[in-house]
Amino acid sequence: DSGQSGLTPAQKAFTELLAPIGGQLTLGSTLGFAAGVALRTVGRVAAVGVGCTFCVIQGLAYHGYIEVNWRALERDYLKLLDKDGDGQVGAGDLAHVWQKTVDCLAFNLPAGMGFTAGLAYGLGASASTS
Numbered sequence: 001d002s003g004q005s006g007l008t009p010a011q012k013a014f015t016e017l018l019a020p021i022g023g024q025l026t027l028g029s030t031l032g033f034a035a036g037v038a039l040r041t042v043g044r045v046a047a048v049g050v051g052c053t054f055c056v057i058q059g060l061a062y063h064g065y066i067e068v069n070w071r072a073l074e075r076d077y078l079k080l081l082d083k084d085g086d087g088q089v090g091a092g093d094l095a096h097v098w099q100k101t102v103d104c105l106a107f108n109l110p111a112g113m114g115f116t117a118g119l120a121y122g123l124g125a126s127a128s129t130s
Helices: 009-021 027-062 070-081 091-105 112-123
Strands: none
Touching (some): 027 091, 027 112, 091 112
16 A cells, blocks of 8 residues: 555545656656646647648638638748758758757756656656656
8 A cells, every 4th residue: 555545536646646756856847747738738739729720721721711821831930940951841840849848947046857747747757657
């Protein structure tokens, strides 16, 4: 039972959820986990919003109500997200965005490594090695 006999079922579930972060929960890892869960939720809502908007725009274009310049949109998309200038949005660009996000969220926090681990776990990264 590993010392969890006096815990409620909710407390046990919470403990088991956070156990892979490490033996000791720090302020940084706790805030990182909370930020990761928030970003994951906001990301899903944003994806639904973008997907719905695309469907509406594409439907209107299909029926002749509007005309969409997808090439110009793609060009602007690349300007925004192509950080290494190779003409594609790839792993290097995503790594740059990830690092900027971590830098911003961990700014002035003590124990930044705990924050990064908590953030990754909160975003859904697995703590297992398999």
